[in-house]
Amino acid sequence: MPVLAGRELRIVGFLCNWCSYGGADTAGVGRFTQPTDLRIIRVPCSGRIDPLFVVKALLGGADGVLVSGCHPRDCHYASGNFYARRRLEVLKGMLPVLGFEPGRFEYTWVSASEGQRWQQVVTRFTEQIHALGPSPARDILAPRRGLASGKGGDSARA
Amino acid sequence: MKIGVFVCHCGSNIEGTVDTAAVARASLEFPEVAHAEDVMYSCSEPGQEAIIEAVRSKGLDGVVVASCTPRMHEPTFRRAVERAGLNRYMLEMANIREHVSWIGKNREANTNKSADLVRIAVEKLRRNRPLTPKRFDITRRVLVIGGGVAGIQAALDCADGGMEVVLVEKTSSIGGKMAKLDKTFPTVDCSSCILGPKMVDVAQHPNITLYACAEVEEIGGYVGNFTVKVRRKATYVDWVKCTGCGACMEKCPSKKSHDSFNEGLGGAPAINIPFPQAIPKKAVIDPAFCRQFVKGKCGVCAKICPTKAIDYSMRDEVVEEKVGAIVAATGFDLFDHSKYGEYGGGRYPDVITSLQYERMLSASGPTGGHVKRPSDGREPRSVVFIQCVGSRDKSVDRPYCSGFCCMYTAKQAILTKDHIPDSQSTVFYMDIRSPGKLYDEFTRRAMEEYGARYVRGRVAMITPKGRKLLVRGADTLLGTQVEVEADLVVLAVGAEAAKGSPHLAEKLRISYDKYGFFMESHPKLRPVETNTAGVYLAGCAQGPKDIPSSVGQGSAAASKVLGLFSKAQLESDPQISQVNLARCVGCAKCESTCPFGAIHMIDFRGQPKAEVIETVCQGCGICAVTCPQGAVQLEHFTDNQILAEVDALCRF
Numbered sequence: 001m002p003v004l005a006g007r008e009l010r011i012v013g014f015l016c017n018w019c020s021y022g023g024a025d026t027a028g029v030g031r032f033t034q035p036t037d038l039r040i041i042r043v044p045c046s047g048r049i050d051p052l053f054v055v056k057a058l059l060g061g062a063d064g065v066l067v068s069g070c071h072p073r074d075c076h077y078a079s080g081n082f083y084a085r086r087r088l089e090v091l092k093g094m095l096p097v098l099g100f101e102p103g104r105f106e107y108t109w110v111s112a113s114e115g116q117r118w119q120q121v122v123t124r125f126t127e128q129i130h131a132l133g134p135s136p137a138r139d140i141l142a143p144r145r146g147l148a149s150g151k152g153g154d155s156a157r158a
Numbered sequence: 159m160k161i162g163v164f165v166c167h168c169g170s171n172i173e174g175t176v177d178t179a180a181v182a183r184a185s186l187e188f189p190e191v192a193h194a195e196d197v198m199y200s201c202s203e204p205g206q207e208a209i210i211e212a213v214r215s216k217g218l219d220g221v222v223v224a225s226c227t228p229r230m231h232e233p234t235f236r237r238a239v240e241r242a243g244l245n246r247y248m249l250e251m252a253n254i255r256e257h258v259s260w261i262g263k264n265r266e267a268n269t270n271k272s273a274d275l276v277r278i279a280v281e282k283l284r285r286n287r288p289l290t291p292k293r294f295d296i297t298r299r300v301l302v303i304g305g306g307v308a309g310i311q312a313a314l315d316c317a318d319g320g321m322e323v324v325l326v327e328k329t330s331s332i333g334g335k336m337a338k339l340d341k342t343f344p345t346v347d348c349s350s351c352i353l354g355p356k357m358v359d360v361a362q363h364p365n366i367t368l369y370a371c372a373e374v375e376e377i378g379g380y381v382g383n384f385t386v387k388v389r390r391k392a393t394y395v396d397w398v399k400c401t402g403c404g405a406c407m408e409k410c411p412s413k414k415s416h417d418s419f420n421e422g423l424g425g426a427p428a429i430n431i432p433f434p435q436a437i438p439k440k441a442v443i444d445p446a447f448c449r450q451f452v453k454g455k456c457g458v459c460a461k462i463c464p465t466k467a468i469d470y471s472m473r474d475e476v477v478e479e480k481v482g483a484i485v486a487a488t489g490f491d492l493f494d495h496s497k498y499g500e501y502g503g504g505r506y507p508d509v510i511t512s513l514q515y516e517r518m519l520s521a522s523g524p525t526g527g528h529v530k531r532p533s534d535g536r537e538p539r540s541v542v543f544i545q546c547v548g549s550r551d552k553s554v555d556r557p558y559c560s561g562f563c564c565m566y567t568a569k570q571a572i573l574t575k576d577h578i579p580d581s582q583s584t585v586f587y588m589d590i591r592s593p594g595k596l597y598d599e600f601t602r603r604a605m606e607e608y609g610a611r612y613v614r615g616r617v618a619m620i621t622p623k624g625r626k627l628l629v630r631g632a633d634t635l636l637g638t639q640v641e642v643e644a645d646l647v648v649l650a651v652g653a654e655a656a657k658g659s660p661h662l663a664e665k666l667r668i669s670y671d672k673y674g675f676f677m678e679s680h681p682k683l684r685p686v687e688t689n690t691a692g693v694y695l696a697g698c699a700q701g702p703k704d705i706p707s708s709v710g711q712g713s714a715a716a717s718k719v720l721g722l723f724s725k726a727q728l729e730s731d732p733q734i735s736q737v738n739l740a741r742c743v744g745c746a747k748c749e750s751t752c753p754f755g756a757i758h759m760i761d762f763r764g765q766p767k768a769e770v771i772e773t774v775c776q777g778c779g780i781c782a783v784t785c786p787q788g789a790v791q792l793e794h795f796t797d798n799q800i801l802a803e804v805d806a807l808c809r810f
Contacts, residue, residue, distance in 0.1 A: 004267055012807050017229075018689055019669065025227045028256025036267040039274050040257055041803045042228070044733070044795055048779030053800055060808030073664050076690065077778035078753040087783070112689075113671040119261075 009063040009129050011038040014053065016046045016080070019070035022112030032119035035126040038066065046070070046107075047080025051091035058100055061138040064129035067107035068121065074111065081109070103128055104135065160192035161280055162218040164209055165254070165272070166200035166225035172259045177269040181224065181254070184273040188280045192216055200225050206238040213242035220244070220286060222279045224252035224272060230680075245288030247732070247794060250279035274807065281806040285799045289732035294773035296382030297482040298723045299324065303374055303662070306334020307705055308697025309487035310356050311712030312719075316485075317365035319720045324479050325360065326388055327370045329418070331436035332357055334489050338419065338513060340520035340527075342705055343569040344600035350435055350522070357437040370438055375476060377665045380754065380776060381692030382482045382728045392472040394443035395429070399467035402431060402439035406459035406468070415447040417524070421514040423532070424524030429459045429468075434522055441467075483692045483719045486666060486676060487712065490653040490698035493548025493556060501544065501649060502620045507533040508627055509620060509647045512543075512566060519573050529577050531646055534625070538645030541574050542629050543567045543585040544617050549652030550588060558673070560652035561702040564591045567650045568601040571610035583610040584642050586617050586631055594704065613640055620647060653702040666693050675701045686715045694718050733794040734775035735782060741789035742767045748781035748790050757781060757790075 015021040021042050027034065043049055046069025054065045067088060069081040088107045095105055106125060110118045163185040167173035178196040185194040193216045199205045200223055209221060221244070223235050228251040236246035252275040258268050298321055302313045305327030313325045325332070336342075337357075339349035360366055369388055376387040410427035417426035419433050426432075428447040431439055441459075449456035450470055460468040492513060495503040503509050508531050510518075521527035531538055545567055549560040564587065571583040585604075590612075592598045604610045617631040629642045655674030663670040668688040669677040676699050679687040686694050694715040697708040722728075735748075735757070744766030749757045756774035759766050768790065779792035788797065 004270060008267065008270075010808065012804060021227075022229060022669070022689075025229060025253075025256040028227075028260040031260055033263070034261045036258070036262045036264065036271045039271065039278065039807050040253070041278065041800065041807070043779070043800065044792070045778040045780065048783060048792060048795060050783045050797065050800075053804060056801055057804045057808060060804060062804075062808050070669075074660075074669070076667050077776060077780065078667060080753070080778050080780050083751065083780050083783070111671075112669045113677055 008037045009134060010061065011064040011066060011126060011129055012057045012062045013038045013040040013066045013068065014043055014046075014049045015040050016048075016069040016076075017042055017044050018076035019074070019112050020046075020068035020110045020118070023068075023110040023114045023118040026112060026115030027118040028115075030115040032115055034119050034122045037126050037129070038122055045075070045077050045080035046084035047075075047077065049084055049088070051087050054088075054091060054105055055098065058095070058098070058104060058135065059137055061135055063104065063132070063135045064125065065105045066121070066125050068110050069107070071109040071111055099136065101132055103132055159190045159219045159284060160217060161190050161220045161222060161283060162209070162212050162216065163191055163194040163222045163224065163276055163280070164200050164212075165194070165196040165276070166205070166223065167196060167198050168225060168255055168259075169199065172225070172255050175259045175263055175265055175268045176254060176272050177265060178272075180269050181272045181276060185222075185276050185280070188277050190284055191280060193218060201231050201234055206234075209235070209238050210242040213239065213244060218244075220248040220250070220283045222250050222252060222276060222283055224254045224276050224279070226255040227253045227257070247289040248283070248286055250283040250286070252276045252279040277806045278803045281802040282799045285796065285802055286794065289793055291729040291732045292772050293727040294382065294730055296723065296725075296728050297480050298322065299479070299481040300483045300485060300719050301326065301374075301384070301386055301479065301481040302485045302487060304328075304334070304487035304489055304697070304699065305332030305360075305368070305370070306487060306489045306697060306708070307336040307353060307356075308489070308708040308712040309334070309485070310353075310360055311709045312485045312487060312696050312716045313366055314356065314359055314363065315713050315716030316719050317363045319716065321365065321719065321723060323366045324386075324388075324481060325366055325368045326372050326374055327368070328373055329432070330371050330393065330440070330442040331432050331438065332360060332368065332370065333435070333437070335513070336705060337433065337435070338421070338516060338520075340516050340523070341569060341573060343565045344594070344596045346569065346572070354435045357435065361437045368438065369477075370440075371442060374662065374665065377484070380774070381722070384481050384484060384692065386479045386481060386484075388477050388479060390475045390477060392474050393440070394445070394448075394468065394470055394472045395441045396467045396469050396472075397438065397440045399465040400440045401465055402441070403464065404431060404441075405462050405464065406441055407431060409458050409462045411456065411458060412447050412449055415444040420517045420524045421511065423514055423517055443468075483694065483722055484666065485694045485696055485715045485719065486662065486668070486699050487696040487715075488656045488659055488662060488699040490702060491656050493554075493651045493654050495547050495649045495651050497554050498547060500619050501547070501617065501647070503649060506620065506622060506627060506647075507531075508645065509649065511649055511651050512563070512570065513651070515570055515648045519570070519577065527577075529574065529646075536645070537578055539578070539581050540626075540642065540644050541581060541583050542627075542642055542644040542647045543571060543583060543650060544647065545585065545587045545650040546616075547649040547651045548654065556652055556654065556673075558702070559591060561591070562704040563650040563652060564601065565594070565597055565704065568592075568604040568610070570648065571604045572608045575608040575610075583608075584644070585610055585612045586629075587612060587614055588616065594706065615640065653698060656699065659699065666690060668693055675699065686711055686718055692722065730773045731777055733777045733792070734772060735770045735777070735779065735790050735792050737768045737770055738789045738791065739767050741787045743787055743789070744768070745786065747784050747786065751780050751784045753778070753780065
């Protein structure tokens with residue numbers, strides 16, 4: 001089903017199960033209204049997020065990618081978010097090289113109790129992506145995706 | 159593969175803003191979806207039966223449930239698919255309640271988004287494979303952190319249940335805040351009479367090892383097998399030899415040590431046993447005030463001690479304990495009332511905290527149970543109590559209600575009348591919150607039988623007026639200004655998270671809220687559990703609580719520990735990393751990044767290869783990203799699965 005043309009853009013969220021996914025749940029329980037553009041992929045830890053997932057999403061035509069994990073020093077797995085921070089910071093520097101505006105990708109920390117903060121993060125990031133508009137990758141890659149669309153993402157490694 | 163999709167209405171929770179029937183229809187278009195329907199309540203018995211029936215009649219291989227958050231009902235639906243004869247990991251959930259229906263009102267957008275989330279789940283499920291848990295042995299010992307009433311109760315219940323307990327207390331005696339109280343509401347029974355015997359039980363219990371003057375330094379491991387390092391701080395007194403006779407306290411020439419048990423009201427000798435009922439009743443030297451440490455000469459206590467227990471050369475000692483579960487009962491601290499400059503706390507000696515007043519009322523306190531003004535030692539005739547100091551006030555970042563201050567203020571007003579019959583108490587309050595059993599009756603007694611004057615309104619300013627204090631405030635019920643001349647002002651300070659509790663939470667790998675209180679797994683259904691398996695909460699560490707609730711939670715935490723330990727072995731989560739030996743080049747990067755030491759290198763036909771220790775792996779997947787070869791994959795969250803989800807999202 002397509003995003004609502006003209007009203008929604010495609011934002012992919014990678015959230016760790018323990019803090020940020022819980023924070024997004026808390027925001028829901030608290031009925032903190034948010035834009036609907038973002039779709040969340042749940043991962044166990046922000047340390048599980050391969051920077052290449054972000055690149056893959058952007059190359060696939062996502063208009064924005066948001067990563068959120070536990071606050072530093074507050075990781076369910078002790079140090080996963082430190083690894084995430086190091087990896088994603090490097091990625092951030094690389095994105096302009098790949099031709100993406102740096103504003104299309106962001107990583108942040110939201111704890112399970114911070115429902116309101118999650119609302120603010122989503123709202124602000126969605127506004128930021130709407131200001132940037134649709135991703136340039138969409139037009140470039142559209143024909144190729146049209147060919148590949150029947151299969152799902154089996155092209156990845158292993 | 160045949161996939162069934164079940165879209166839950168959740169009553170109007172989802173159906174109110176999502177067209178679930180349309181989502182079900184759209185799901186039928188997704189690859190390998192053989193069955194899709196919308197159900198009224200998928201978690202109810204008919205809902206679960208519908209899933210089981212569909213799996214059996216349509217021969218489904220996997221199930222997607224689009225409903226609430228997986229953090230709520232994933233175990234429920236896993237059990238349901240298992241009853242239907244599938245592996246429990248052949249289930250995926252799409253969170254269309256917390257992440258869709260509750261955060262947006264636009265039905266069209268919500269329906270669209272829900273279908274997208276179902277699609278992600280379908281794409282992931284297509285790549286799921288059945289997983290089987292492993293079993294591992296557990297250490298049947300429990301660590302209780304904090305020796306207040308909640309920790310004491312948890313320790314005693316566990317110990318009575320036959321478990322070995324290690325109780326770690328930061329200060330030199332257990333008892334916590336409750337030991338400092340004179341009387342307890344609403345029964346007005348004496349605090350030490352009901353807590354004292356419990357403390358003795360802790361000391362006498364053969365299953366309890368008590369470490370006082372100790373702090374948890376490091377916690378490693380996982381449920382069933384934690385390794386804890388406890389730092390036993392140097393007390394400069396050999397507790398094996400010390401008999402608690404107190405001779406050293408009498409002769410100690412330095413009397414100016416901070417008397418934390420009496421809330422700083424009186425001075426304490428540099429070598430000190432905090433109170434007569436202390437457990438363990440052993441002396442501790444405060445090196446900041448001890449002349450032997452400060453000036454290098456004194457040694458009076460060493461000379462006087464009949465058992466030669468004094469040892470000035472003592473050092474901290476770190477002991478290691480192995481436990482299977484942990485109960486965190488670290489309690490609370492008092493709000494620092496000096497943040498309210500207008501109340502003059504810290505400047506005017508006759509403005510004191512409620513806990514200081516409590517020590518003053520106590521027969522074992524610094525005044526021997528006589529209420530005296532700190533400034534001149536006179537008996538006050540007019541006592542003003544101010545409630546909500548550091549509670550329900552956004553301006554000092556304490557918007558929450560501390561819960562017990564209304565009650566202890568009523569109790570103190572009653573006790574004041576008992577101690578000084580011709581005194582008059584005035585209580586400035588915002589609302590009276592007394593919802594416990596016999597609580598409301600108790601506050602009414604304070605007003606009606608003991609004549610405490612209750613004024614609804616905040617105090618604006620306290621200024622000195624001669625020997626007295628002039629308290630100015632508003633009476634919001636009468637709509638007038640009020641001025642009361644007070645001999646003594648008692649501030650009902652609120653509770654805040656214990657200092658350093660975020661630090662401990664990080665060691666325990668549990669969440670804490672923005673005020674520093676530990677977060678429970680679910681506020682209603684899992685109130686003493688945390689999201690870290692094997693770590694439980696009790697007492698005020700989780701949020702302000704009165705004594706009955708703290709004791710109740712202590713017992714609840716203990717019952718969880720006993721339940722955990724009732725199994726011969728625990729099942730490990732099979733969502734863990736797996737190494738593809740053909741791809742592994744033995745670089746050992748995964749070994750060095752794993753926070754749990756769950757990966758070690760083995761020799762495989764003469765070549766180094768990584769191997770995952772299955773019961774130790776916690777399933778974070780840091781190694782999977784680290785591996786340059788893609789040889790390590792996290793089961794249930796493989797690269798292929800996550801990339802398939804990304805791909806499903808990037809479809810237009």
